[in-house]
Amino acid sequence: MSDGTGVTAETLGSALLANFPGIRFLTRTIPFVASEAEARSVVAGIDADAEAGLDPLLFVTVKNASLRGILSTSRSTVIDLLAGHLTELEDALGVTASEQLGNYHGLGDTDRYFARMRAVEYAIEHDDGQSARALDQADVLIIAPSRCGKTPTTMYLALQHGLRVANYPLTDDDFPTEGLPRAIRAYAGRCFGLTTTPLRLSQVRHERRPGSRYSSLEQCTIELRRAEDLYRRNRVPFLNSATKSVEEMSAVIMQTMKLRA
Amino acid sequence: MSDGTGVTAETLGSALLANFPGIRFLTRTIPFVASEAEARSVVAGIDADAEAGLDPLLFVTVKNASLRGILSTSRSTVIDLLAGHLTELEDALGVTASEQLGNYHGLGDTDRYFARMRAVEYAIEHDDGQSARALDQADVLIIAPSRCGKTPTTMYLALQHGLRVANYPLTDDDFPTEGLPRAIRAYAGRCFGLTTTPLRLSQVRHERRPGSRYSSLEQCTIELRRAEDLYRRNRVPFLNSATKSVEEMSAVIMQTMKLRA
Structure with missing residues (x-):
């Protein structure tokens, strides 16, 4: 799940899952999640999947802290692919990450x-x-x-x-x-x-x-x-x-x- | 730097750096690092860059623990993009990650x-x-x-x-x-x-x-x-x-x- 295209979450998520060749995974990409309502709907969806006996893993690249807060309320496993590394980078660079959407797959250049x-x-x-x-x-x-x-x-x-x-x-x-x-x-x-x-x-x-x-x-x-x-x-x-x-x-x-x- | 193509490290590294729009980064990809000698040479290279006044950030996707050990001897910032998430996944799945190279960008399929x-x-x-x-x-x-x-x-x-x-x-x-x-x-x-x-x-x-x-x-x-x-x-x-x-x-x-x- 991503607030952007989902390309980063797909790439890293797939690279991580490749380390568990004995397990069969179904994958789904949820791009462009922009609002709290959408984030709540994603949580409701995966929690329903969990109820149904599936074992959802949510790989997340979302910038907004309040959206991340909503995702963390899920009873399923939520793996934040950016937040921890952003903190490492902030420490290394001695500056705070931009509050703007750092949108790598945006037009930018x-x-x-x-x-x-x-x-x-x-x-x-x-x-x-x-x-x-x-x-x-x-x-x-x-x-x-x-x-x-x-x-x-x-x-x-x-x-x-x-x-x-x-x-x-x-x-x-x-x-x-x-x-x-x-x-x-x-x-x-x-x-x-x-x-x-x-x-x-x-x-x-x-x-x-x-x-x-x-x-x-x-x-x-x-x-x-x-x-x-x-x-x-x-x-x-x-x-x-x-x-x-x-x-x-x-x-x-x-x-x-x-x-x- | 990667033991594979470097695609994952490039994608996630660029997504992370996009959050620091005020800083200009030079990027270089070092793919297919397979031996301890190569890993040592990468460390020597970035430590020389650091001596020269640059401030290297090494984004790493490497599976082999002994190679990762060599990288961690660098005095520069080394950000391991996989290891932490692999541990999270192992906990969630209740299985250990394969010792084989989990090579997402390999031929596989x-x-x-x-x-x-x-x-x-x-x-x-x-x-x-x-x-x-x-x-x-x-x-x-x-x-x-x-x-x-x-x-x-x-x-x-x-x-x-x-x-x-x-x-x-x-x-x-x-x-x-x-x-x-x-x-x-x-x-x-x-x-x-x-x-x-x-x-x-x-x-x-x-x-x-x-x-x-x-x-x-x-x-x-x-x-x-x-x-x-x-x-x-x-x-x-x-x-x-x-x-x-x-x-x-x-x-x-x-x-x-x-x-x-």
Whole structure:
């Protein structure tokens, strides 16, 4: 539950629950709780859930002290994700936290908004090698055979970090005897490769084209071996996406390509 | 600093710092800290920063107790974002947190990965009214005049929530005397409109086409008034994007269209 979007409560709440893999949790997000009446209604709801035999855990990011007071009247477990850390910070900084809503996911920074918007548009324009326009402006160029995870990783980097990311598919035509494919050869220093396991690639491709040569284990094995050879020969850093989430791949790419602030 | 991607530490750290608007913070993310040597190097780094007159605050999400022990030797402020809440959770659940890395931003859920991948591809295919294919499968259809924020909001909903989102631009040709544009009329119940202020729209459009009629305050005023009339006449819920972040717009859309889990 949050007085804002709930993004912080969702992120930290989920990270905490991941430490209890033996328990199955149902999750629900209650954003934009702004009034005492709404806070009371949330308390009534979870207390009714508790009566019904559920065991509610309420993760809270709410700034207003009177709303937090209402939440603390609940008989369920209420975990305040901000208040304790704010006190630690006040001590460290020697100043009192602003009484204003410290709204991280509010608009705040117009520049950030523009940067994200431009980055997402750039990513759409340059998805799957569609455009060579302004390729020299790319912060990073993700290359891989079809279905190794280029597109979601590209979008994550654009949306969350405002980076200009192009991606380029390695197809049968693109395996020259040496060097990178012609269209991206000039940007070798900004290329990052993805690979995966043949089994997983076959599984993912099967979703799109069941029973095709494209999705056969044999074809997937060949394409991945060739791609990895290409990366190694051209000193393109790469990672195996098979066991990684979009967030993990993005973090590795930013670190490797020194795109961290 | 994190033993994983750093996404949780970034999100919560930024939410906390937003409460101290009078102080300017430099931020740096240190992901994938896995060994005692790396932890010691982080401590040495921030303690050197402190010597140099900076005032480092280290936000930490690290699972391993011996790494956390090393971090606590720092003379700088170290704020552990997980440990305290994990203890609260252990008490509430009556079980001990897993010794395994509870890796929320790890791959974990293959289904979630596929859902995100498909949703991002759907969003790219249906950006800016480009395709009418499978429009009946959209969870939500965002409509608005050009440059009101359709595309980044669409991508955020796809990437973070795995929703199928199409978006459709309202252009001069699309203002019939009544009803919604023909291409989307069948999906009126799934439409959500965006509007903004004429001044902001003019500013955003000016970025793309400076000094054009398209970016003039007069044209922007006309288009926004017509769009809002269209939303009202057709009972399409809408919001003003001028003062909202992508996260906020997405949260409002999910709540309004009942797309919350």
